[in-house]
Amino acid sequence: MDDTHETPAGGPRGVDAAPLDGRAELSEFLRTRRARLRPADVGLPEYGRHRRVPGLRREELAQLAGVSVAYYTRLEQGNGRNVSTEVLDAIARALRLTDAEQAHLTRLAKPKTVKKKRAARPQHLRPGLQQLLDSVDGVPAYVVGRRSDILGWNALAAALFGDWSELAPEHRNWARICFLDERSREFFVDWEQKASDIVGYLRMDAGCYPNDPRLSALVGELSVKSEEFRNLWATHDVREKGHGVKRMRHPLVGELTLSFETLRLPDDCDQSMIMYHAEPDSASAQALRLLASWGRDASSVGSGTR
Template identity: 55%
Template structure:
């Protein structure tokens, strides 16, 4: 398996991919033309922009600076033009948390699977016309409402291990038809898994998921190697549903402050819009079809 399929790829890979995305003109450095031997900026150019020595920055890319200061990390984030998600990811890679060591259960059984918080389960029931899912660790789908099943498909028909947003997006051919902007959605999912990898160093289940996706999906392999980083927050999605037709839905992600490992993701159509009519028709149709 190539190194691009590892959970994080490390600080050096992240710095190199971000450096490769920049051109001298992007950061007000002179470009004297000619053929550049590396894609993007050189190490010495990033070092100059960050106000550190070339030797120090080189050691950063080699993972030989054990505890860089806040000032250095902030300077690197500015030099590399990182956004907030990427900056937080940089900090996690530069100062990786020690993987949690879980004590084995007294009865010798495997650790219990993550369970949806009761309050989130109740919220799902209170959203009868708004598709909503609860996403857990590693993008696992912990719970969903009837409207989500009507739009995305019946997660209950899948084995629990298969109920994962990234796995479905990359490995289920139907997702390429359902998502009008499949490539954008898939890239976002790869970027969120990168973020999860930084949050969860040493997570073996996450490593197995990444390895499987890299082995089975050329698209995932290619985008994972780019080291994208993006949190799942809010936005707009386009769908081509086989029954409801085209829909445009806004989505919002809500997380409890005391349990960021679970997120309620809700989808809504603009009131009175064709998408709103189509979604209500779909829910009515599925209720009738379901008996």
Template identity: 60%
Template sequence: MLDAISRVLELSEVEHAHLVRLAQPKRPQRRPGPPRHQVRPEIRDLLAALEGVPAYVWGPRTDVLAWNQTASALFGDWAARTSANRNWARITFLDPASRTLFPDWEAKAYDVVGQLRLGAGLHTDDPSLASLVGELSLKSEDFRRLWATHDVKKKTHGIMRLSHPLVGELTLRYETLALPGDPEQLLSTYHAEPGSLSEEALRLLASWGADAAQERAAAAQ
């Protein structure tokens, strides 16, 4: 029956899986607990080894859990944010700078909401996720509008355009991978077409990010 409904509604594979989860009988003893925020040291080492390629780890609430310097240079100084504000949903809907950084802001916002709803379907008993949805519903009319569509989205791969205040326009390809041993933590990486202006812009950002990290380390001594 669910397969037939999916065909009639022309649901995507992700939307069909979400529908199946919602239709399953509730079994409290088998529900997954709240998503973990700890990132294994080996994964942090991997992020450092990927310097030059923006990469970060994030979870079902769209919290950014770990990142490398190049990712921070590309998307903003995450180290300067509080842990609660290292969250793509809050950044997208509550930080006005996101509308400049992402020229295709509406598409970015749709993807973030779809991913957040997917996480909500997996973690129905996560109070932090419910609180986040409530906060965004109160503070953002755009979030309320998109949340009401009930669409789900799983970030996999694609192309993203950015307008960076230091290096200008970039067109990047992204890949999102589930981490072995903790599939609810996702690794996202971004790369440019070889020989493109975006590749040169990424090199400049990587160099700038390394310099900024050295300055922070020197100031902390």
């Protein structure tokens, strides 16, 4: 494993891209959230058999949120200046947004003034965190940062997912691995869900750091190279990293079902530690023990999703 954990670029080395258009992001996010609701979903009558637009009309959404149609129309056209938190909360309730979606809406409509260089600042993994990762026994664990960059990992994570130290730093990125490495489709039994989750995480990052040129470069590259990424990106779905279950198909130990937990680092909200574990005495737990028994050097067990 590399001794340095400089952040991956999230795209080709040295490539910058124009920032995402905040007004367009706000407009498309509201439009796609409105399109997924039917009048019956929110207790409104559905007049007429043929509706010109999918989902709720603007006037129906404005009625639910208690704002004028003109006001909501301006907001959906990307003009979120001077919108109040109370109005955003009312619109979020009307659209039945999740907590993650409501936070994303607020960031898009009321972006904070952030220096451009802050969005593109390098990410570093503290040495103490790498020592902690290395000390975790029997549990695959890694740290991710902005843009789904993989910043650090332990030996069992390398044995399970593939030895990321063999990748160029700018390629240690879950989005790139998921959409550009065909092996990931075999490795993740529910690849479509994994792909959807990763795009949702990137959307959240885009709301937090719209001026990050490396994120824009990553989105641009994946949009060119992967039709599936383009389609998922166009949905404007957002997700927060949390907890859940993943099914994996390892080339050496077979299928595993592992639960995962996400621990956000208190001194850097952009970094999270992801830890996987198996049910005690299960076949998946036995498979993890087998991987661990082959040593901390992931190269001795071949590759997973690398």
